[in-house]
Amino acid sequence: ISSHVHYSGTREDRSSRVVETIEFTTDRGQTVRANPVVSDTGTVDRSGMSVTVLHDRDRPERFIAPQNGHGISARVPVMRIGFGLLFLVVIGIIVNGGRMILGQLPFF
Known part of the structure; x- marks a missing residue:
């Protein structure tokens, strides 16, 4: 593995991620x-390390090299969805509560 840091965004809102280049030989002998x-992997630098690669046998250039060696973790996307739903629920409660309060005032 070799890797480099890729920066994206503007100077004020800049993010970075590690981009890995991996070389492996398939069971059919293709490099x-x-x-x-x-x-x-996030910002983990695995340069020079050996990693497990899971690839499509017919299209080996389409592969993943998960950090745990078994599969890509769904934890981060599931957490984002959960926080998004929680945010929507809280906003709904605030909006509904505001309507109830405004409905009880005599001039509305």
Whole structure:
């Protein structure tokens, strides 16, 4: 593995992520050197390390190299969805509570 940091966004709102280039040989003897389709490593630099690669047998250039070696973790997307739903519920409660309060005032 080799890796580099990729920066994106504007100077005020800048984010970074580690982009890995991985080289492996398939069970059919084909050498592949590419970037994983999806990465769950965040900012972990795994340069020079050996990692487990899961690839499509017919299209080996489409692969993942999960941090845990078993599969891409769904924890982060599930947490984002959960926080988004929680945010919507809280906003709904605030809006509904505001309507109830305004409904009880004599001039509304």
